[in-house]
Amino acid sequence: MHAFIKRSTLTTILFIAAVVTSCQEKQSPAEVKTAQNQTESITEKPLALVIHGGAGTIKRENMTEEMEAAYRAKLQEALDAGYAVLEAGGTSVEAVRSAINIMEDSPLFNAGKGAVFNSLGKHELDASIMEGQTLNAGAVAGVTKIRNPIDAAILVKDSTRHVMLSGAGAEEFVGQYGITMVETSYFDTEKRREQLHKAQGKEKVMLDHSSLLDKTPGRDAAPIDDHKYGTVGCVALDKEGNLAAGTSTGGMTNKKFGRIGDSPIIGAGNYANNLTCGVSCTGTGEFFIRTLAAHEASNLMLYKGMKVDQALEEVIRQIQELGGDGGMIALDKDGNVAWDFNTAGMYRAFRKSTGENKIEIYEKTQ
Amino acid sequence: MHAFIKRSTLTTILFIAAVVTSCQEKQSPAEVKTAQNQTESITEKPLALVIHGGAGTIKRENMTEEMEAAYRAKLQEALDAGYAVLEAGGTSVEAVRSAINIMEDSPLFNAGKGAVFNSLGKHELDASIMEGQTLNAGAVAGVTKIRNPIDAAILVKDSTRHVMLSGAGAEEFVGQYGITMVETSYFDTEKRREQLHKAQGKEKVMLDHSSLLDKTPGRDAAPIDDHKYGTVGCVALDKEGNLAAGTSTGGMTNKKFGRIGDSPIIGAGNYANNLTCGVSCTGTGEFFIRTLAAHEASNLMLYKGMKVDQALEEVIRQIQELGGDGGMIALDKDGNVAWDFNTAGMYRAFRKSTGENKIEIYEKTQ
Numbered sequence: 001m002h003a004f005i006k007r008s009t010l011t012t013i014l015f016i017a018a019v020v021t022s023c024q025e026k027q028s029p030a031e032v033k034t035a036q037n038q039t040e041s042i043t044e045k046p047l048a049l050v051i052h053g054g055a056g057t058i059k060r061e062n063m064t065e066e067m068e069a070a071y072r073a074k075l076q077e078a079l080d081a082g083y084a085v086l087e088a089g090g091t092s093v094e095a096v097r098s099a100i101n102i103m104e105d106s107p108l109f110n111a112g113k114g115a116v117f118n119s120l121g122k123h124e125l126d127a128s129i130m131e132g133q134t135l136n137a138g139a140v141a142g143v144t145k146i147r148n149p150i151d152a153a154i155l156v157k158d159s160t161r162h163v164m165l166s167g168a169g170a171e172e173f174v175g176q177y178g179i180t181m182v183e184t185s186y187f188d189t190e191k192r193r194e195q196l197h198k199a200q201g202k203e204k205v206m207l208d209h210s211s212l213l214d215k216t217p218g219r220d221a222a223p224i225d226d227h228k229y230g231t232v233g234c235v236a237l238d239k240e241g242n243l244a245a246g247t248s249t250g251g252m253t254n255k256k257f258g259r260i261g262d263s264p265i266i267g268a269g270n271y272a273n274n275l276t277c278g279v280s281c282t283g284t285g286e287f288f289i290r291t292l293a294a295h296e297a298s299n300l301m302l303y304k305g306m307k308v309d310q311a312l313e314e315v316i317r318q319i320q321e322l323g324g325d326g327g328m329i330a331l332d333k334d335g336n337v338a339w340d341f342n343t344a345g346m347y348r349a350f351r352k353s354t355g356e357n358k359i360e361i362y363e364k365t366q
Numbered sequence: 367m368h369a370f371i372k373r374s375t376l377t378t379i380l381f382i383a384a385v386v387t388s389c390q391e392k393q394s395p396a397e398v399k400t401a402q403n404q405t406e407s408i409t410e411k412p413l414a415l416v417i418h419g420g421a422g423t424i425k426r427e428n429m430t431e432e433m434e435a436a437y438r439a440k441l442q443e444a445l446d447a448g449y450a451v452l453e454a455g456g457t458s459v460e461a462v463r464s465a466i467n468i469m470e471d472s473p474l475f476n477a478g479k480g481a482v483f484n485s486l487g488k489h490e491l492d493a494s495i496m497e498g499q500t501l502n503a504g505a506v507a508g509v510t511k512i513r514n515p516i517d518a519a520i521l522v523k524d525s526t527r528h529v530m531l532s533g534a535g536a537e538e539f540v541g542q543y544g545i546t547m548v549e550t551s552y553f554d555t556e557k558r559r560e561q562l563h564k565a566q567g568k569e570k571v572m573l574d575h576s577s578l579l580d581k582t583p584g585r586d587a588a589p590i591d592d593h594k595y596g597t598v599g600c601v602a603l604d605k606e607g608n609l610a611a612g613t614s615t616g617g618m619t620n621k622k623f624g625r626i627g628d629s630p631i632i633g634a635g636n637y638a639n640n641l642t643c644g645v646s647c648t649g650t651g652e653f654f655i656r657t658l659a660a661h662e663a664s665n666l667m668l669y670k671g672m673k674v675d676q677a678l679e680e681v682i683r684q685i686q687e688l689g690g691d692g693g694m695i696a697l698d699k700d701g702n703v704a705w706d707f708n709t710a711g712m713y714r715a716f717r718k719s720t721g722e723n724k725i726e727i728y729e730k731t732q
Contacts, residue, residue: 135656135657135688136656137655137656141532141626142532142533160623161652162623162625162652163651163652163655163656164625164626164627164631164655165623165624165625165626166507166508166532166533166624166625166626167508167532167533167624168624169622169623169624169625170623170624172623173622173623256535256539257526257528257531257535257536257538257539258531258532258533258534258535258536259528259530259531259532259535260507260530260531260532261530265530265631265632266631266634266655266656266658267633267634267655267658267661268632268633271658285529286527286528286529289503289529289530289632289633290501290502290503290529290632291501292632292633292637292658292661295633295658295661295662296661296665299662299665299669300669303665303666303669303670304669322501
C-alpha cells in the first residue's frame with residue numbers, strides 16, 4: 001500500500017508528525033494532565049452493580065418492619081461493598097466477589113452462613129462466576145466446608161484449566177490456596193433446621209427461604225410446594241466495560257442424592273458476555289437448566305436484538321410455560337439494569353455511577 | 367364468527383358433511399385400509415439416528431486395518447441397535463439408550479467399560495439425556511459404579527423432579543431402581559491404565575483416546591497436549607417426530623478434584639429441542655461449557671435461521687476461537703444429519719429411513 005503514497009504526501013505526513021511531536025513535547029505536565037482528564041471523562045464508561053438475594057413468596061403482609069429493615073440494610077451493604085471495588089477501579093469479578101461475600105456471610109440468605117440443610121442435616125453449597133470479556137468461568141458444586149463458595153469458584157476460574165470442580169475434590173483443590181475453610185456447623189442456623197424438620201416431616205423436598213417469612217400465628221408456614229428461594233447473585237460492570245456475573249447458593253432444603261441445581265452451571269444460573277449482558281438467576285433450578293436461562297437471555301439480545309429487559313421477560317415466560325418459577329437479574333454492556341421474576345417478590349437492588357441506588361423486595365413496581 | 371355464516375352456506379356445509387360421512391360408511395374394510403396406508407405414507411415422518419464415539423487425532427496412518435474394522439463394526443452395531451428401536455416404533459430416548467449402551471459396553475470408547483482412569487486410579491463417569499418435545503432432561507455426574515450411566519440419566523429424567531444428580535448420592539438413588547451396578551474394576555482396561563501412567567509420569571492432565579491409536583515404533587505416543595476424546599453420543603428422531611440426545615463419558619485421564627466436564631451438562635455437551643435439533647458433543651469439555659455449545663447450535667437455528675450444518679460449523683468456530691477442540695453431531699427435526707469437528711477425525715455414523723447408512727472416522731470428506 002505504501003507504494004501508492006506519493007513523495008509529496010509522505011513529506012506532508014512526516015511534517016505533521018513532527019509538529020505533533022513538537023507540540024506534545026512543549027506541553028507542561030499540568031496541560032498533559034488536563035488533556036488526559038478530558039479524554040477520561042469523554043470515554044469514561046458507566047459503573048453499575050445489581051444484586052439479588054433470592055425470589056419467592058415474599059409478601060409485605062408476611063414481613064415485619066424489623067425484618068424488612070434487616071434485609072434492606074444487608075442488601076445496601078452488599079451493594080456498597082461491590083460498588084466500592086468498581087469505584088476504586090477494581091474489576092467486575094472483584095466487585096461481584098465483594099457483594100456476594102457480604103450476602104454469603106449473612107444468615108438472611110441461603111448461601112454461605114444460613115445455607116439450608118440437606119437430607120442428612122448437612123450443607124452442600126454451589127457457586128459460579130463468569131467473565132464477560134474472556135468467557136472464562138469457574139464453579140464449585142456440592143462443597144461442604146468452604147466459607148465463601150464464590151471465592152472458590154473464582155479460584156477455579158483463575159487457577160485451573162477447568163470450569164467446574166465438585167465435592168471433596170473441589171475442597172482438596174481450593175484448600176491448597178488458603179481459602180477459608182470452616183466446620184460444616186458454621187453454616188447452621190436454627191431457622192434452616194426448622195425448615196428441614198418440617199420438610200422431612202412432610203417427606204417432601206422444599207426450597208429454602210420457606211417459613212422464614214410466614215409468621216401468621218397457627219399457620220403451618222406456606223404450603224410446602226410454594227417454593228421460595230434465597231440464592232444470591234451479582235452482576236457488575238467495571239470501568240473497563242467488562243461484565244462479570246456470580247451466583248452462590250445453599251441449594252434445597254432436604255436435598256438428596258447429590259442434586260446439582262442451576263447455580264453452579266454456566267449458562268443456566270449464571271452467564272456473562274461483554275457482547276450482551278451478565279445474568280444471575282434464582283428459582284426452581286431445574287427449569288433454569290432446561291431453558292439454559294442465563295445463556296438464553298444473552299442469545300435473545302445477540303441474535304434477536306432484544307433489549308436486556310425484554311430478554312429477561314421472555315426467559316421468565318419460557319420458564320413459566322414449563323411450570324417453573326424464580327427470578328433473574330441482569331446488566332447489559334451499557335450498564336442498563338434489568339430484573340424480572342414470576343414469584344411474589346425478589347430481594348433485589350442496584351447502584352450505578354449515575355447516582356441511582358434502588359432496593360426492592362416485593363412485587364414489580366413498573 | 368358463526369353469526370356471519372349465512373343459512374344457505376350452513377345448509378351447503380351440512381350437505382357436504384353428510385355426503386362425506388355417507389361415502390366413508392360405504393367404504394369396505396379393505397378400502398379403508400388402503401386409504402390409511404396412503405395417509406401414513408404421505409404423513410410418515412423420517413426416522414434417523416446419528417452417533418459419535420469421540421473426536422481427536424484419529425489419523426489413517428496411525429490405524430491398523432484390524433483396529434479400523436473393529437471400530438466400524440462396533441459403530442454399525444450401535445447404529446443398528448438404536449435404529450431397530452426406531453423401526454419398531456420405539457421412542458427416540460429408547461433408541462439413544464440402545465445405541466449408547468453398545469458403545470458403553472465396548473472398551474473401544476471412553477464411556478462405561480473402557481472409561482479412562484482418574485488421578486486416583488478409579489473411574490468417574492458422566493452421562494446426560496434430553497427430550498426435544500418436553501425439554502425434560504436427566505444427568506448423572508461423577509458416578510463410579512453404574513455400568514451404563516446413560517440408563518441412570520434416563521432414570522433421573524423420568525423418576526425425579528431433578529435434572530442432575532451426582533456422586534454417591536446419584537448411585538444411592540439409581541440403586542433403588544435395579545440398575546446394574548458393577549465394581550469399579552469392571553471399567554478397567556490395560557490401555558487406559560497405560561494412559562494414566564503416562565499422564566501421571568508427565569504430571570499433566572490428558573484426555574482419553576490418547577496413544578491408543580499412535581503405534582509408531584519408538585515414538586512416545588502423541589504429544590500430551592494433543593488431546594483426543596472418546597466420549598460417545600447419539601441423537602435420534604422417532605416416528606412421532608420427537609428428537610432425543612444422549613451423551614456418556616469416562617471423562618479425562620488423570621482427572622482430579624471432582625472435575626465435571628460438558629457431557630452431563632444440559633446445553634453444553636447435550637441438548638435436544640423439537641423446534642430445532644438434537645446435539646451431542648465431544649472434546650475439551652470446558653470450551654463446550656463456556657460456549658454452551660449444544661444450546662448455542664439450537665439457538666442459531668431458532669433465532670438466526672441457520673440450517674443444522676451451518677449452526678454446527680459456527681459453534682465449532684466459536685470453540686476454536688477460544689482455543690478449544692472437539693466435535694459435534696446433530697439431527698434436525700426433519701432428520702437432516704450434521705456433524706463437524708476441528709480435530710483430525712471423529713468416529714461418527716448415521717442411519718436413516720431413506721436407506722442411507724454411513725460410517726466415517728477420518729477427516730471430513732465434504
